[in-house]
Amino acid sequence: MKRRPASLALRLTVSIGAVITVVLLSFGWMIERSINNHFIQQDVDELNAVVQALKHTLATVPANESPDAFRDRLANAVSGHHNAQYRISTPNGSVIYSTPGSDLARFVRMAQPVEHISIDTVGIWQDHGETFRGAVLSMDSDILRGIGPLTIAVATGINFHLHYLESFRDYLRLITVVACLIAILATWFAVHRGHAPIRRISHEIRRIRSDQMHIRLNSSAVPAELVELATSFNGMLDRLEDVFKRLSDFSGDIAHELRTPITNIKTQTEVALSQARSVEQYREILYSNLEEYERMAKMVGDMLFLAQADNHLLKPELVTIELDAELRTLFDYFGAWAEERGVGLKLAGERVCTLGDTLMIRRALSNLLSNAIRYTPHGKTVSVHIEGNLESVKIQIVNPGPQIPPQHLPHIFERFYRPDASRQRSSEGAGLGLAIAKSIFEAHGGRITATSTEQETTFEVRMPAQMC
Amino acid sequence: MKLLLVEDEVKTGDYVKQGLTESGFIVDLARNGLDGHHLALTGSYDLIILDVMLPDVEGWRIVQALREAKSATPVLFLTARDSVEDRVKGLELGADDYLVKPFAFSELLARVRTLLRRGAAPVFNDQLQVANLTLDIPRRRAQRDGVRIDLTNKEFALLELLVRRQSEVLPRSLIASQVWDMNFDSDTNVIDVAIRRLRAKIDDGYEPKLIHTVRGMGYMLDVTPSA
Numbered sequence: 106m107k108r109r110p111a112s113l114a115l116r117l118t119v120s121i122g123a124v125i126t127v128v129l130l131s132f133g134w135m136i137e138r139s140i141n142n143h144f145i146q147q148d149v150d151e152l153n154a155v156v157q158a159l160k161h162t163l164a165t166v167p168a169n170e171s172p173d174a175f176r177d178r179l180a181n182a183v184s185g186h187h188n189a190q191y192r193i194s195t196p197n198g199s200v201i202y203s204t205p206g207s208d209l210a211r212f213v214r215m216a217q218p219v220e221h222i223s224i225d226t227v228g229i230w231q232d233h234g235e236t237f238r239g240a241v242l243s244m245d246s247d248i249l250r251g252i253g254p255l256t257i258a259v260a261t262g263i264n265f266h267l268h269y270l271e272s273f274r275d276y277l278r279l280i281t282v283v284a285c286l287i288a289i290l291a292t293w294f295a296v297h298r299g300h301a302p303i304r305r306i307s308h309e310i311r312r313i314r315s316d317q318m319h320i321r322l323n324s325s326a327v328p329a330e331l332v333e334l335a336t337s338f339n340g341m342l343d344r345l346e347d348v349f350k351r352l353s354d355f356s357g358d359i360a361h362e363l364r365t366p367i368t369n370i371k372t373q374t375e376v377a378l379s380q381a382r383s384v385e386q387y388r389e390i391l392y393s394n395l396e397e398y399e400r401m402a403k404m405v406g407d408m409l410f411l412a413q414a415d416n417h418l419l420k421p422e423l424v425t426i427e428l429d430a431e432l433r434t435l436f437d438y439f440g441a442w443a444e445e446r447g448v449g450l451k452l453a454g455e456r457v458c459t460l461g462d463t464l465m466i467r468r469a470l471s472n473l474l475s476n477a478i479r480y481t482p483h484g485k486t487v488s489v490h491i492e493g494n495l496e497s498v499k500i501q502i503v504n505p506g507p508q509i510p511p512q513h514l515p516h517i518f519e520r521f522y523r524p525d526a527s528r529q530r531s532s533e534g535a536g537l538g539l540a541i542a543k544s545i546f547e548a549h550g551g552r553i554t555a556t557s558t559e560q561e562t563t564f565e566v567r568m569p570a571q572m573c
Numbered sequence: 574m575k576l577l578l579v580e581d582e583v584k585t586g587d588y589v590k591q592g593l594t595e596s597g598f599i600v601d602l603a604r605n606g607l608d609g610h611h612l613a614l615t616g617s618y619d620l621i622i623l624d625v626m627l628p629d630v631e632g633w634r635i636v637q638a639l640r641e642a643k644s645a646t647p648v649l650f651l652t653a654r655d656s657v658e659d660r661v662k663g664l665e666l667g668a669d670d671y672l673v674k675p676f677a678f679s680e681l682l683a684r685v686r687t688l689l690r691r692g693a694a695p696v697f698n699d700q701l702q703v704a705n706l707t708l709d710i711p712r713r714r715a716q717r718d719g720v721r722i723d724l725t726n727k728e729f730a731l732l733e734l735l736v737r738r739q740s741e742v743l744p745r746s747l748i749a750s751q752v753w754d755m756n757f758d759s760d761t762n763v764i765d766v767a768i769r770r771l772r773a774k775i776d777d778g779y780e781p782k783l784i785h786t787v788r789g790m791g792y793m794l795d796v797t798p799s800a
Contacts, residue, residue, distance in 0.1 A: 392788045442763040445766050467755065475761045
């Protein structure tokens with residue numbers, strides 16, 4: 106089974122939350138780093154101050170001072186730098202002075218002497234649980250020239266810096282985590298709020314029932330992103346409403362159209378049974394009933410055909426149809442009937458072919474032709490003109506006769522539509538012929554239009570062309 | 574001629590059986606699929622009329638069983654669903670013809686007779702004769718009382734159909750389908766016009782009258798009117 110895609114709120118919250126977290130983490134990292142650098146700089150400054158003081162002391166020491174006095178002088182050379190330790194030794198390793206309690210010997214052995222102290226040249230080491238930062242320098246001394254360059258090691262304890270940094274880091278982490286949580290919650294809330302229009306639309310949609318198909322979403326009252334959704338939803342509703350209306354009209358029509366023949370049969374049978382009649386009379390009634398039944402059966406058959414067409418269940422078996430030959434067959438079929446009505450039939454045009462279901466196309470054309478013949482006055486001629494190019498074929502069925510009023514013209518392909526309500530039913534079937542013709546042509550990818558002038562009415566069919 | 578009718582709808586079954594019996598057939602009526610299945614496989618029938626929408630055993634199964642048993646008994650099925658799939662399925666399974674409900678009884682009768690005739694040796698009569706009407710099939714000529722009658726191609730085809738199926742009521746739809754290849758009902762009275770014209774040529778001025786209208790059902794060619 107395919108899993109449901111993650112909710113929009115979750116997706117947005119996760120992605121925005123991830124971005125916020127990354128931003129906060131890198132921000133914290135930068136703060137921590139800059140504070141750390143600041144401390145290192147402070148230490149370097151201090152170490153440089155100590156070195157400066159020592160250099161000054163060594164430069165100003167009077168000649169022939171006793172070693173003890175010299176040591177005292179060195180011990181006092183640096184003041185105000187309580188954390189600072191230093192050790193001065195000769196090239197051969199003997200210690201001239203070392204801050205009491207300090208042990209810089211190991212550091213001197215490990216570290217390389219540097220020219221001057223900076224962030225890049227200081228080193229860090231640990232000793233007896235205390236962390237130090239320091240550097241080793243070598244320095245010439247005017248006084249002790251005979252001995253050679255002195256090695257000066259300076260260091261400062263940085264434990265308090267590290268403690269501060271550590272607690273600051275903890276604090277920073279806490280802040281980051283809390284800020285992330287708040288940001289994610291806020292995002293989730295904002296996204297949820299942002300989806301409110303969707304919930305509102307869904308609520309509106311829920312109101313639409315089959316008896317309220319006229320309700321539409323107000324696309325000007327939704328955010329820009331949802332306008333398209335609302336518009337296409339409204340479009341779908343339009344189509345549904347149309348089909349729905351046609352369906353209910355359809356069942357209404359069926360009921361209405363069947364009511365008349367049923368009433369006829371019922372009344373006739375009731376009257377017939379109300380008293381004894383001769384065999385001849387009974388037979389007459391049964392015949393009359395049979396005619397009504399036949400009409401109903403045909404109507405039901407036609408309605409089923411149209412229902413199939415409406416539901417796209419018509420599956421034409423496509424073969425190449427020669428339209429001119431097909432029309433000639435139909436002329437042959439209708440010929441005698443037309444002749445009796447004093448109506449001529451004329452076919453003009455070239456040999457054209459289309460792809461279609463022979464039976465269906467024949468039925469559709471037959472409906473059009475019989476319709477045309479029926480409305481042509483005595484002595485006039487129905488003319489059929491066919492022509493085609495590589496893409497489409499055109500069949501025009503023109504009959505002289507009374508104009509179909511413009512207000513009726515758009516409706517003549519609707520089932521049961523009769524322009525003249527008083528027109529007799531018996532003469533022209535159930536009014537489904539044109540609807541069936543239209544369904545058939547449309548099932549074949551064609552279309553049919555009608556135009557009517559005072560002199561003549563033209564039905565024009567266009568269908569995809571096919572090589573003969 | 575013995576027919577089996579399998580139909581679960583009580584009224585339809587009764588009336589079709591009555592109609593067929595009165596038309597001279599011996600009819601066994603099975604009111605459910607199980608009986609129908611049994612009778613179809615064990616009895617010997619010249620034709621089986623089968624409603625495919627049965628509550629127990631589907632009509633298709635009966636056709637299938639029949640064909641698997643190598644029985645060639647023609648089967649005509651009745652269906653209420655006018656879908657191409659249904660028709661194709663029925664014909665593929667080995668049925669010979671079908672009718673969509675509601676159907677005209679005269680149509681059913683005509684189809685039954687066609688199917689029964691199919692089994693018989695084809696008659697290649699060059700000459701057909703009814704009373705004093707003679708048809709010369711190869712030359713497509715008709716004579717009444719020895720007088721040649723001019724007929725159009727379609728008129729001759731119509732007359733030939735009527736003569737070949739003498740004494741049978743032919744529904745308009747069957748005539749349209751056999752003579753003009755129009756397999757649908759038309760709103761028009763084209764067939765009536767064609768018959769009227771044919772009658773004017775064949776019957777007017779001659780005795781006995783051969784072409785008869787059977788009201789509500791169709792046309793029939795016979796020496797003596799039946800109704």
